[in-house]
Amino acid sequence: MSKTKFLLLISLLTSYFILHTSPVNAQSDIAGVYDISDKDTKDGDILIFTPDKGITRASAPYDVHLFGVAEASPSAVFRRVDNTGQPIVRSGIAKINVTSLNGAIKAGEHITSSEIPGSGMRADLSGQSAGVAINDFKDTDGEAFQYKGKTIRQGQISVAIKVEFAELTTPRSINSLFSFLGISLLQNIQDPKGFGQAVRAIFAGLIVLIAIIFSMIILTRSIPKSIEAIGRNPLARKAINISIAMNIAIVILITLAAIFAAFLILRL
Numbered sequence: 706m707s708k709t710k711f712l713l714l715i716s717l718l719t720s721y722f723i724l725h726t727s728p729v730n731a732q733s734d735i736a737g738v739y740d741i742s743d744k745d746t747k748d749g750d751i752l753i754f755t756p757d758k759g760i761t762r763a764s765a766p767y768d769v770h771l772f773g774v775a776e777a778s779p780s781a782v783f784r785r786v787d788n789t790g791q792p793i794v795r796s797g798i799a800k801i802n803v804t805s806l807n808g809a810i811k812a813g814e815h816i817t818s819s820e821i822p823g824s825g826m827r828a829d830l831s832g833q834s835a836g837v838a839i840n841d842f843k844d845t846d847g848e849a850f851q852y853k854g855k856t857i858r859q860g861q862i863s864v865a866i867k868v869e870f871a872e873l874t875t876p877r878s879i880n881s882l883f884s885f886l887g888i889s890l891l892q893n894i895q896d897p898k899g900f901g902q903a904v905r906a907i908f909a910g911l912i913v914l915i916a917i918i919f920s921m922i923i924l925t926r927s928i929p930k931s932i933e934a935i936g937r938n939p940l941a942r943k944a945i946n947i948s949i950a951m952n953i954a955i956v957i958l959i960t961l962a963a964i965f966a967a968f969l970i971l972r973l
Contacts, residue, residue: 736779738790748777749802750823763818767832810842834871909967916963920956
């Protein structure tokens with residue numbers, strides 16, 4: 706083995722040993738580099754990714770597009786050959802900018818995005834989470850500032866980064882359902898394209914629902930009366946059966962027309 710290969714092997718083994726056995730690794734944040742389109746992004750900001758805007762600061766609670774956390778000086782970073790892009794941590798432990806907008810944060814609680822661009826907050830509803838807080842953030846920590854007439858605190862805490870959906874409330878809870886719908890609506894209003902899709906989906910669903918209800922009304926009113934008419938006049942059985950078949954055909958046509966209309970609305 707040549708001297709160069711031997712030194713390269715020693716270097717790789719040393720790097721592996723440091724990253725996997727050193728106590729520092731327990732708190733390391735390994736980052737990749739990405740192009741951030743939001744020029745106001747600062748160290749510790751929570752970031753989202755959308756196809757139209759790229760990587761920007763999160764500015765909606767429980768944003769479904771959570772991507773990672775901006776980190777100016779990560780423990781390790783995989784850089785590009787041309788040395789472009791900015792480090793973003795998507796796993797490991799990193800410092801996140803947080804506020805007390807949703808109350809003080811306790812270690813072990815999930816951290817999610819908030820309406821303050823880039824800043825996280827305590828999550829108390831089911832939704833997208835950026836990770837789990839490692840240390841507390843009390844009402845007396847950080848710096849105070851005014852937001853919408855309310856004094857809140859802002860600072861940084863260590864968070865075990867893991868972007869995922871966190872189920873924090875009972876799945877069958879009505880309050881949880883309405884909270885989720887409210888969060889989704891808020892995000893879609895901030896994203897006009899997404900809001901348009903949501904409105905189309907609602908209209909399409911209403912059309913199908915109305916058609917089904919109307920069809921059920923026709924069937925529940927016509928069939929019992931037809932059966933009763935056969936009992937009173939058995940000789941008219943054939944004509945009554947034809948009438949029942951026509952009502953069923955009308956119901957099928959109404960349902961198919963509603964489904965086709967819903968399909969067209971969704972494709973607009």
